[in-house]
Amino acid sequence: MADQKSDNGGKGAPVPPGGKGPGVFAKWLKEQIQNLKGRVKEEGESLKRPEKTQLFKSMFRVKHDDSDRSRALGVLSNVFFHLHPAKINRDAVRYRFTWGMGGITFYLFLVLTLTGVLLMYYYHPTKGQAYQDIIYLMSDVPFGKLLRNMHRWAAHLMVITVWLHMFRVFLTGSYKKPREFNWCVGVVLLVLTLLLSFTGYLLPDDQLGFWAVTVGTTMAQNTPLLGSLGPLGRQLHITPYNDVRFALLGGSIVDANALLRAYIWHCIAIPIIASVFMGVHFWRVRKDGGISGPAPVMLASDMDKPVPPYNPPKM
Numbered sequence: 001m002a003d004q005k006s007d008n009g010g011k012g013a014p015v016p017p018g019g020k021g022p023g024v025f026a027k028w029l030k031e032q033i034q035n036l037k038g039r040v041k042e043e044g045e046s047l048k049r050p051e052k053t054q055l056f057k058s059m060f061r062v063k064h065d066d067s068d069r070s071r072a073l074g075v076l077s078n079v080f081f082h083l084h085p086a087k088i089n090r091d092a093v094r095y096r097f098t099w100g101m102g103g104i105t106f107y108l109f110l111v112l113t114l115t116g117v118l119l120m121y122y123y124h125p126t127k128g129q130a131y132q133d134i135i136y137l138m139s140d141v142p143f144g145k146l147l148r149n150m151h152r153w154a155a156h157l158m159v160i161t162v163w164l165h166m167f168r169v170f171l172t173g174s175y176k177k178p179r180e181f182n183w184c185v186g187v188v189l190l191v192l193t194l195l196l197s198f199t200g201y202l203l204p205d206d207q208l209g210f211w212a213v214t215v216g217t218t219m220a221q222n223t224p225l226l227g228s229l230g231p232l233g234r235q236l237h238i239t240p241y242n243d244v245r246f247a248l249l250g251g252s253i254v255d256a257n258a259l260l261r262a263y264i265w266h267c268i269a270i271p272i273i274a275s276v277f278m279g280v281h282f283w284r285v286r287k288d289g290g291i292s293g294p295a296p297v298m299l300a301s302d303m304d305k306p307v308p309p310y311n312p313p314k315m
């Protein structure tokens, strides 16, 4: 395989090495067939033992063997036995590296939960009453305006910080092995954060919320396979009365049922699902060896040499 890389610069399909006569070509072809057979055998083996595949290992960590050292390691690396990690990479926890965005996103979630529970004391998810409650909260309830604005601004900020966190993770290459699974958990958290924002929009039952949800659910109606107006919708006998828009609104118009559904998704279902995923996310950061940390700086000419021990400069 190394020859083949050098012959085509590592790009595209393998090409035979330059040489004279059909003998060289036949030898090369034989090698390629051998390689292919080896790959097929490897793939077959991995199907028989899925726990050896990279996909499996990215989700579940391998067991320790039964030595004293391994057992001690098992306790030290267990999040429940040992809440704080025994060792952390000093450079990985610098704000310069993480921007603190994951942590800030989590704190904003806590602010939203607290202010959200307090808001629930003043809000009824029913037509007519919902908007009145907001007016009452803003004008008569002591600190009501502050409470509502804290919730609203924390929600806007959380959407911004979650994107920045994802951007940082991407820039530092922290989505790569062994953190692929946590990246996927993160994608789910991103979607849940956006859904929290979206479902909260309708709750004041004002013009802004009404039209935002009208536009959002009409987009859902145009989704392939799920929406009555989307590609293949008609062929699958999906109508405005059984499609995804209907499920989201609890009917075919944005009305009382939609308000109640948005309320339940926003205040109960999505926060619980997001909390579970956050628990898994933090647990995985720990299991993947802590926050990734900056890679040691290397010159291109040193790439083939053995990696020297990393001694970061004292700041």
Ligand code: HEM
Residues within 6 Å of the ligand: 098, 099, 100, 101, 102, 103, 105, 106, 109, 162, 165, 166, 169, 172, 174, 175, 179, 182, 183, 184, 185, 186, 187, 189, 190, 193, 278, 281, 285, 290, 291, 292, 293
């Ligand atoms: C509610 C949303 C989220 C919260 C509360 C959250 C929280 C955190 C926290 C506290 C960390 C530790 C390091 C740091 O603070 O940067 C972290 C790491 C990580 N997050 Fe998130 N995160 C969220 C969403 C996401 C998203 C959208 C992605 C990517 C799609 C993601 C992928 C990762 C990965 C791969 C790591 C490990 C990074 C490393 O080791 O350097 N997270 N997250």
